[in-house]
Amino acid sequence: GQQVMQIPQYQHVQEGEDFTTYCNSSTTLSNIQWYKQRPGGHPVFLIQLVKSGEVKKQKRLTFQFGEAKKNSSLHITATQTTDVGTYFCAGHGGADGLTFGKGTHLIIQP
Amino acid sequence: NAGVMQNPRHLVRRRGQEARLRCSPMKGHSHVYWYRQLPEEGLKFMVYLQKENIIDESGMPKERFSAEFPKEGPSILRIQQVVRGDSAAYFCASATSRAYEQYFGPGTRLTVT
Numbered sequence: 001g002q003q004v005m006q007i008p009q010y011q012h013v014q015e016g017e018d019f020t021t022y023c024n025s026s027t028t029l030s031n032i033q034w035y036k037q038r039p040g041g042h043p044v045f046l047i048q049l050v051k052s053g054e055v056k057k058q059k060r061l062t063f064q065f066g067e068a069k070k071n072s073s074l075h076i077t078a079t080q081t082t083d084v085g086t087y088f089c090a091g092h093g094g095a096d097g098l099t100f101g102k103g104t105h106l107i108i109q110p
Numbered sequence: 111n112a113g114v115m116q117n118p119r120h121l122v123r124r125r126g127q128e129a130r131l132r133c134s135p136m137k138g139h140s141h142v143y144w145y146r147q148l149p150e151e152g153l154k155f156m157v158y159l160q161k162e163n164i165i166d167e168s169g170m171p172k173e174r175f176s177a178e179f180p181k182e183g184p185s186i187l188r189i190q191q192v193v194r195g196d197s198a199a200y201f202c203a204s205a206t207s208r209a210y211e212q213y214f215g216p217g218t219r220l221t222v223t
Contacts (some may be wrong), residue, residue: 035214041216044216
């Protein structure tokens, strides 16, 4: 079945440093979505990428979808304490449910 | 417009009892998904339903677990004869269409003692 892998599992950064998480799928995806989950909270939708090579920005967040539509990345510039949480990528492949990666836990040290 | 609602938020069951988890999707959403999350883990897809139909249940254990989304009322995830390994957070999400973004409820934290 489809597998979605994310690295790193944990990332410690100093406040103000940049952060990147990477997502790789074992199969080609029709689209990829990114979610953020705060500690004790529920996943919140951030963005969806559909086109090969697509790049989208939301303030300090930059999302990319690979040319082969099998990988994606999320980059945060100049992290802030409000960025703390777990970032998940999720792909739509052949099945109807989203396949989630295990997430990257972002820990920020002031 | 109310978001996705789940109840109860916390549920404690003894081994062998039944657990019923309820999910009311956002208004206008006819697609409902159920996920299970273990501590420090990602979300594992369980089942995808539309009104009165199970579309994909490939992620749901074949025994003890069932889900429904009736014409009227919330979607229900039912776990019979719970075991300790069923302890997890169960999230429901709804969407307007299959490939669109999903809106998650606050989850039900199930603890089996």
